[in-house]
Amino acid sequence: MTSPTTLLTDGQWADDVLLPYRPYATDDFERGQRRRSRETALTMRYIEHSPHALLGSIVVDCDHPDAAMRAFERPRDHPTPSWVAQSPSGRAHIGWWLASPVCRTDSAKLQPLRFAQRVEAGLRACVDGDFAYGGQLTKNPIHPSWETIYGPSEPYELRDLVTVHTPRQMPRRPDRAAGLGRNVTMFDTARVWAYGQWWSHREGTARAWDQLILQRCHAVNTEFGVPLPFVEVRATAQSISRWVWRNFTEEKYRARQAEAGRRGGKVVSPAKREANRKRATKIDVNALMEAAL
Incomplete structure (x- = not known):
């Protein structure tokens, strides 16, 4: 029984x-x-x-x-x-x-x-x-x-x-992300972007690097239909920035670039990289943090 x-x-x-x-x-x-x-x-x-x-x-x-x-x-x-x-x-x-x-x-x-x-x-x-x-x-x-x-x-x-409705994969576009999908999309989008940015900012300060990644995460967040709370955006940005800053070296960076090239990855031109950086850094992080308090 x-x-x-x-x-x-x-x-x-x-x-x-x-x-x-x-x-x-x-x-x-x-x-x-x-x-x-x-x-x-x-x-x-x-x-x-x-x-x-x-x-x-x-x-x-x-x-x-x-x-x-x-x-x-x-x-x-x-x-x-x-x-x-x-x-x-x-x-x-x-x-x-x-x-x-x-x-x-x-x-x-x-x-x-x-x-x-x-x-x-x-x-x-x-x-x-x-x-x-x-x-x-x-x-x-x-x-x-x-x-x-x-x-x-x-x-x-x-x-x-897991149910019969559990999808095998989820859409990666921010405008199609919902629920936990926003966290995943922000992680994937911002961390890949951070890998490419590390070389240009490796001689700067950790604080400046943290702010750069936070700005990028916020830019991704604005594309969601229902944005994540600022506290979650900040936590995601800190996780990405600290991991990359702590683990990346010139050797690892070059190895990653070589692997991307081997797989047919597109090489981003310096002009394109600079345009991406300017677009991400136009957000005032201090104003965002003050608004969240």
């Missing part, structure tokens, strides 16, 4: 599922969002379920009045959600809790994040979720504004969330 499944609870969600120590939270998006103490954030309607560095849950916005039915009705082609927080209209945020959080800030280890991106896209397709959902804040499952239905109390491994 199969033992009944233990369901997630409010207490377990607040203590185990919620990752940020000081989450962003708000009661009204028009008033903006701010970091709060964990205790205060848990009293608010919308809350950050994962910090910018670690993805602890995959959340999909289902903008349909029968969201809970789409999430739990059988037969279905996706795993049972960990929770569904729905509004009186029936629209809901559907979440799957991950056993192993995925790092979003290490440019040297993109494979897990790419996999998570594909898994998220598959789950979104299963419930016909909103492509434009930013993914940072979710309906707080323990807030009285929402009716929450809990699923299994055990977290999922990413591989267990």
